[in-house]
Amino acid sequence: MTTPRALRPVGILGTGHYVPEKVLSNFDLEKLVDTSDEWIFARTGMRERRIAAPEEATSDLCIQAGRRALENAGVDPEEIGLIIVATVTPDHLVPATACIVQNELGCTNAGAFDLEAACSGFVTNLSVAQGMIANGTIDKALIIGGECMSRILDYEDRASCILFGDGAGAAVIGADAPRGRVIESFLGADGSGGHTMRVHAGGSRRPVDQDALAERMNYLRIKGNEVFKFAVSTFRTLMEKQMRDHDFGPDDLGLVVPHQVNYRIIESALKKLEVPEEKIFINLEKYGNTSGASVGIALDEAIREGRVVEGKFLSLIAFGAGLTWSSALLRW
Numbered sequence: 012m013t014t015p016r017a018l019r020p021v022g023i024l025g026t027g028h029y030v031p032e033k034v035l036s037n038f039d040l041e042k043l044v045d046t047s048d049e050w051i052f053a054r055t056g057m058r059e060r061r062i063a064a065p066e067e068a069t070s071d072l073c074i075q076a077g078r079r080a081l082e083n084a085g086v087d088p089e090e091i092g093l094i095i096v097a098t099v100t101p102d103h104l105v106p107a108t109a110c111i112v113q114n115e116l117g118c119t120n121a122g123a124f125d126l127e128a129a130c131s132g133f134v135t136n137l138s139v140a141q142g143m144i145a146n147g148t149i150d151k152a153l154i155i156g157g158e159c160m161s162r163i164l165d166y167e168d169r170a171s172c173i174l175f176g177d178g179a180g181a182a183v184i185g186a187d188a189p190r191g192r193v194i195e196s197f198l199g200a201d202g203s204g205g206h207t208m209r210v211h212a213g214g215s216r217r218p219v220d221q222d223a224l225a226e227r228m229n230y231l232r233i234k235g236n237e238v239f240k241f242a243v244s245t246f247r248t249l250m251e252k253q254m255r256d257h258d259f260g261p262d263d264l265g266l267v268v269p270h271q272v273n274y275r276i277i278e279s280a281l282k283k284l285e286v287p288e289e290k291i292f293i294n295l296e297k298y299g300n301t302s303g304a305s306v307g308i309a310l311d312e313a314i315r316e317g318r319v320v321e322g323k324f325l326s327l328i329a330f331g332a333g334l335t336w337s338s339a340l341l342r343w
């Protein structure tokens with residue numbers, strides 16, 4: 012599925028992110044499961060991740076990130092026509108987390124809904140909102156990826172609990188933005204791979220009951236090896252498609268902001284692409300994998316650190332449970 016040709020140019024007006032204060036280091040995890048700092052860092056590149064306080068929910072992280080993005084954009088809350096929150100860890104099953112954010116931020120003229128595309132969430136948000144702005148349905152959107160992954164992790168399962176962290180990333184996008192113009196976005200899915208990452212109980216197929224809790228079915232289970240292969244090949248395919256479709260090579264690329272999944276996955280994907288490592292933005296050492304928030308947090312940090320190169324391409328690449336994948340190519 013390719014986004015239709017834009018009727019109005021759409022770009023990024025401002026970005027923001029928020030991560031909770033509490034740090035969970037690899038050494039902290041050593042006390043919870045049979046693992047080591049050495050193993051985690053060697054296999055993933057992660058050193059620590061952030062964990063929401065007991066009283067914090069996903070909307071609280073999204074509100075902070077959203078407020079920072081609005082400030083950075085110089086846009087008033089009333090100017091926002093749409094809020095989309097990408098999350099697999101909503102505050103409640105009903106209502107949408109985006110509605111809580113809409114109310115708290117005072118976005119009184121915005122529609123609001125949640126979007127579930129797992130780790131592809133932030134870039135999928137960008138694609139959806141871009142289409143609605145381009146066709147004139149709305150002028151400005153606040154897109155947010157926010158997760159409290161710690162609430163669905165089993166801290167007795169070393170295969171999954173070491174990988175993820177909490178946080179939120181946000182962007183205000185709008186028509187005729189002076190920079191960060193979206194040239195193309197692309198979405199894909201393969202539901203046959205749904206078994207590789209799943210929370211088995213808590214939905215309509217298997218509501219949470221005593222048996223489900225006893226079997227710890229309310230936590231995320233992953234088949235890391237299978238995801239690893241999918242992630243490497245999807246990363247490569249998405250980047251090759253962007254370069255082919257828009258006829259450019261590594262020299263024209265200013266920066267790639269990928270889903271912060273695992274340093275080894277990113278490194279393996281890069282080998283065949285001939286994109287130098289300095290053109291890849293990586294912050295997973297500090298935050299782990301924050302699922303739908305990961306590209307949003309990384310994008311905001313990359314912009315604030317001056318890593319996005321004016322006049323060059325900025326590539327956003329994401330993939331995750333579903334299976335889903337999404338990419339966006341921007342000109343900065």
Ligand code: UT7
Nearest residue numbers: 046047050054130169170173233235236238239272273331
């Ligand atoms: O955004 C999408 C979500 N992300 C993912 O699904 C993650 C994608 N996959 C990965 O990042 C990697 O596959 C992992 C980091 C999860 C695992 O790395 P790996 O190199 O694929 O390791 P492995 O699963 O092949 O396991 C190697 C060994 C196994 O022991 P044996 O069977 O060789 O004795 C595991 O039991 O490492 C063991 N192991 C651990 N050891 C220490 C697995 N997890 C841990 C751990 N600490 N946390």
